[in-house]
């Protein structure tokens with residue numbers, strides 16, 4: 082799917098993207114089916130290497146396994162020190178969007194262009210402490226900016242409102258840029274993020290800590306609609 086999936090992602094906005102960090106990995110197929118039934122349009126996959134962040138998750142085999150079980154675009158959040166070393170393998174495994182961290186690389190614009198040349202959509206992520214200025218040069222080379230509202234590495238952390246200021250600045254300057262937020266998103270933080278101009282909302286705990294994913298996602302969608310003034 083890769084490149085073509087950007088339109089699928091855009092047309093799903095505003096969208097809640099479940100983060101599979103906190104799902105039941107003993108029943109991955111069932112989890113994906115439950116999320117699809119709950120109306121999920123895009124999946125967010127957190128790849129951590131135990132080096133760029135002090136946590137480890139999974140890599141290409143899980144992406145490839147998911148690819149065989151769903152047509153949903155796979156949005157892969159690379160929290161790894163050397164994104165270029167694994168970018169092609171991730172594309173081959175079936176990733177549709179590869180997002181790397183600006184803090185991990187020396188020349189973000191060049192990394193973004195190299196990833197884009199692989200025929201996949203590219204996102205660039207920045208942690209709460211990282212200034213927007215650091216990613217300016219790379220913006221012409223990316224399809225999406227991921228504004229972290231927690232320090233990358235773990236689910237279940239508290240939302241940092243500094244992300245809202247960054248979203249507002251980016252939305253004002255780049256009306257067409259796809260904007261994503263990740264970390265501590267729940268029914269109380271998703272509305273302010275939408276008001277700040279965000280398109281894609283990554284959610285871990287506020288879905289996977291609930292028994293009923295459909296109800297959890299519906300509540301998040303309602304909060305977005307309220308923020309837009311379109312709630313019924």
Ligand SMILES: O=C(CO)[C@@H](O)[C@H](O)COP(=O)(O)O
Pocket residue numbers: 100102103125127158231232233234235236237238263264265266283284285286287
């Ligand atoms: O990238 C990350 C964490 O580094 C995320 O995608 C989290 O998995 C989101 O989890 P919650 O903050 O919603 O619990």
Ligand SMILES: [Co+2]
Pocket residue numbers: 100125126127158263283
């Ligand atoms: Co993430």
